[in-house]
Amino acid sequence: MFREATPAERQRYYREEWRLNDVPDFILATIAQREFGFDHRGEGPNDRYNRIATPAQLEGMLINTAPYAAYASVSFYEKPEKREGWLGAELVFDVDAKDLPLRSCSCSPGEVCEVCLAEAKEYILEVADVLRDDFALKELHFVYSGRGYHLRVLDEEVLHMQSPERAAVLDYVAGGVVPEPELLELRRGYPRVFRMRMLRLLSLLNLETLRSGGVPLKQADALLNPKTLRRVANELEEGSFATLKETLRSKGFAKFLELVRRINAEMLDAKVTVDVKRILRLPSSLHSKVSMKCVYIKNMERFDPFKHAVPRFVQERG
């Protein structure tokens, strides 16, 4: 598992297993407006500025060249082969299990396992909830990227947003800004999102993390008491910080808010969301570095990367 695919395995994958049907309709329908990028030898996607006119052309290209990796832009162009005539771009959120700032598994940096992949999935679902509830967005599509998840938003009203607006939505859904003190306990809107993100972090906190954020040792110790943590969690759901403030004192509390903000901001890859000319791994293609499929997910609840993203050649490696 997670071993690099050989050129022979890549060829076998594209000839025997890859199906045009596995490319989502939202890409096939706009194929001629997207820029395609390919990585032929595992050196990064340096073959860019490609226009692919039809699904059949994509099929021929992938089967004949079995690339190390294939990408399509989230943006639409009049001339994708020149990246000219920008017509809009999907709004995208990218969570990579290997880059999660806090994980409850014991993966080394750069590695992923069932536990952190499940944490990445749970997190991207929380992001989607906020986009639906607070922004009334509906066209949300999930993709398993090979080591994490992409959430691609295709609602008409997001397509023409520029980078600063995308950055603002990112800050909102991620909890990347500390709310004004007088708004912290607000029942709805952004302060609620920030509290929910804080709530998720509580179970992953340890002394080292709290100390790295400048929370004094004595207060950090007190917070990590399981009873205290439980009370803090219950209060956060109600919109109250009483126990948290009492335990951390005012200096520790301020440091803690800043720590939560920093960790929140590291959950998603901001560059992916803000860049309006980004290329993203093509759903259906092979992530050769880890020998997993990039999969367009139709049913997120039932999706399990170890069942649905493992190519046949890996199952047969033994």
Ligand SMILES: [Zn+2]
């Ligand atoms: Zn892990």
